Structure formats: C-alpha cells, structure tokens
Amino acid sequence: MINTKFLVGSALAAITTLAASGAFAGPAPQPDYQFEKCYGVSKAGTNDCQTATHSCAGTASADNQGDAWIYLPAGSCAKLTGGSNEPKS
Template sequence: MKKSNLALATAVSGLLMLAGTAPAVAADSGAKEKCYGVAKAGKNDCATKTGSCAGTAKMDGQKDAFIMVPKGLCDRLAGGSTKSS
C-alpha cells in the first residue's frame, strides 16, 4: 500500500512541475520584436540615440528606447511602435 501511495505522490508531483513550466516554455518559443515608446525610464533593452547601453532611457515612453516583446503585442500597447522615431 505504501508503494502505491509513493508512486501516486511522485506522479502528481511530476505533473504539477510540468504544469508550472509549460507556460514559460510556450512564451519563449515565439518570435520577438522591438517595441519603441513603451519602456519605462531606465528599463529599455538596448542603446538609444542618447544612451550607449541598456537601461539608459531618461524618461517613460522615450520614442527611441525599445523593449523586446512577443511579436504582435507592440501594436496593442498604448504608444507602442515597431519603428524608432
């Protein structure tokens, strides 16, 4: 009886672990695109016209600062554009 309880507990634990990681794997498998004008100050992903590295955006919504988002999301974000200004 104890062996069957252990096997059941192991199976349930395994399923719970898989359920917790499945969404993360699915989110990583999609294409990404640069989304300009939506980064918060200091949270941009790469260089801008006025800064040489990530995290240098001086203000929220800076038009030349971008973050990487899943493809198709940028067009749905307020102020988002796939083209730099």
C-alpha cells in the same frame, strides 16, 4: 594630511563600482521566443538596448522615450498605447 585608510578605501570602492557597472553594460540578450522591438513604451531605465542618446540597456532617461525599445512577444507591440515597431523622433 590625507588619511591612508580613507584613500585606500575610496580607491577600492571606486574599482568595485566600475567592475559592477561593467557587468551590466551593453544590450540585453535576445529572448528565446519570437520577438519584436517595441519603441516608445518602456519606463525610464528599463530599455533593452541603446538609444540615440544612450549607449546601453537600462539607460533611457524618460518614460516612453521614442527611441528606446524593449523586446516584446511578436505581435504585441501594436496592442500597446504608444507602441511602434519603428523609432519615434
């Protein structure tokens, strides 16, 4: 027999998890300063928007992923090793 309390608890946990993950899905809000998109410098899981292989912010699977970008103050991307204003293949 299936334990009813276990089944109800599992269902509630699943609903809570889905609701929480939906709150963070999508692109990061645009900053309120002059910015540029800088590709290839974000850590895994810290990108600000979608990539060619992922659809949401915070979903890059590798450090310095060439198609993952983050917002940086305008003019600072070129100063970073590996930084580019265009996606890398």
